[in-house]
Amino acid sequence: MTESVLDYMTRLGRAAREASRVIARASTAQKNRALLAAASALDSARAELTEANAKDLAAGRENGLEPAMLDRLALTPARIDAMIEGLRQVATLPDPIGAIRDLSYRPSGIQVGKMRVPLGVVGIIYESRPNVTIDAASLCLKSGNATILRGGSEAIHSNRAVAACIQRGLAAADLPAAVVQVVETTDRAAVGALITMPEFVDVIVPRGGKGLIERVSRDARVPVIKHLDGICHVYVDALAELAKAQKIAFNAKTYRYGICGAMETLLVHQSVAADFLPAMAAQFTEKGVELRGCERTRELIAANPATEDDWATEYLAAILSIRIVDDLDQAIEHINHYGSHHTDSIVTEHQGHARRFMAEVDSSSVMLNTPTCFADGFEYGLGAEIGISTDKLHARGPVGLEGLTCEKYVVVGDGQLRGQNA
Structure with missing residues (x-):
């Protein structure tokens, strides 16, 4: 039988x-x-x-x-x-x-x-x-x-x-x-x-x-x-070193599209957007990444309109949402509202902004001047990992x-x- x-x-x-x-x-x-x-x-x-x-x-x-x-x-x-x-x-x-x-x-x-x-x-x-x-x-x-x-x-x-x-x-x-x-x-x-x-x-x-x-x-x-999604963000602060920020954002998105630590949304402070986004967009476009942006973003670069659903989507593909934010508060609010509590990073040279971001962003990994694709047990020194947890009981993170x-x-x-x- x-x-x-x-x-x-x-x-x-x-x-x-x-x-x-x-x-x-x-x-x-x-x-x-x-x-x-x-x-x-x-x-x-x-x-x-x-x-x-x-x-x-x-x-x-x-x-x-x-x-x-x-x-x-x-x-x-x-x-x-x-x-x-x-x-x-x-x-x-x-x-x-x-x-x-x-x-x-x-x-x-x-x-x-x-x-x-x-x-x-x-x-x-x-x-x-x-x-x-x-x-x-x-x-x-x-x-x-x-x-x-x-x-x-x-x-x-x-x-x-x-x-x-x-x-x-x-x-x-x-x-x-x-x-x-x-x-x-x-x-x-x-x-x-x-x-x-x-x-x-x-x-x-x-x-x-x-x-x-x-x-x-x-x-x-x-x-x-468990974790459900990897809706990861990189926030480029007003006091970011823009050349460094460009390398970090590019690596966060393009290292591998299919991993849960890939950046899905790029947030940029309004005061640096005009200096940062055109060169950043050119680099992504050359790589074949489709850009979707908020209204202010689309005034600066060629991008498709970003919908409300885009902010809450894990693409796992060559697609990136971009939003210009007013300040650090709005960046943190966006991440905590739309993110999946997985991995989020700030690029800044301001210690106070970095500490606020790392304390207030409710994610299993928060990063400073580092691409989100580092969210991995091997990179954390854990050896292999069995998964990433966004739960708050027992285990959190890799x-x-x-x-x-x-x-x-x-x-x-x-x-x-x-x-x-x-």
Whole structure:
């Protein structure tokens, strides 16, 4: 009899729960051995990875995937290099598990502190980018968690090839194969099952389009770490160094259009707009970026009219909205109203303006004189990241090793009893 999707996912969940107990007590050396062996396996399997990815890219083109999605799907030699480097970097990161902090004596003579422990089983649902398989697996493994990975159907061949390398790494370190499991079925019912198994799964991390994340947030019976959109801003202040601002804005938009840290709206102070925007617009136009501007912007440069919807849109494409603002207050108000609380940057040489922006903009990352595309776990020194959270509970910003752990209280005594007459 053919196994149903629910039975299959239940089997994966049960195996992950059992494996989570093994990986939770694994030594740092054992976890690092698995990571480094997986990196070697990836390096040896470049031809297989490229061949599997070519199948996914061909199917994606045949199915009419957008260029931005095809870009996210592609496993170029440089991205394979980055995956290998990510594994090796995670192996060098300090192991957070078992660390005890704030251990202090209480008047009773007991000591109370906090110990960092794994979350348990992490379910990760993602689209397009097969490198997420490595990012997620490496961080979950190092932080002592088992993980169930459900990639998009468009990357099924690539994800299977990557998973085979991870399995070789686990085997080399004598760790159970179920520490990292890639869902083999492309049936969408697998997602529904994964997000409603609190007996097996402790947290869900969705990485993908808004539709996926909204569905997971709505239907999950398991806690979710997420962000919906990456509507990121760069604000060029009245006291910005304009040559620097031009380089930052250009990099923020064009480094890669399809990442959640790409700038989608450029805000410019009215006092510098006439000096800044014409040269900036010429650079974007030469690159092929479509510009959409407010009325004041369109008096200075050639741009299509920006609508109300544009300010609240994550394009993930070569499109940029531009607005001229009256002052810092209006810039902050615009970002907090239209933004997605992901990543926003100010370009200024004024320390007071910088501090106000960084304090008052309600985003998971705020930046000074830096392009928003730096919003990335690798760039933050976290190694790979499992995602970016715009939530305010548990984890916020790029979620690395520490974001995949929690703390429990530990109490140490030597026979003390409660109560004066005990």
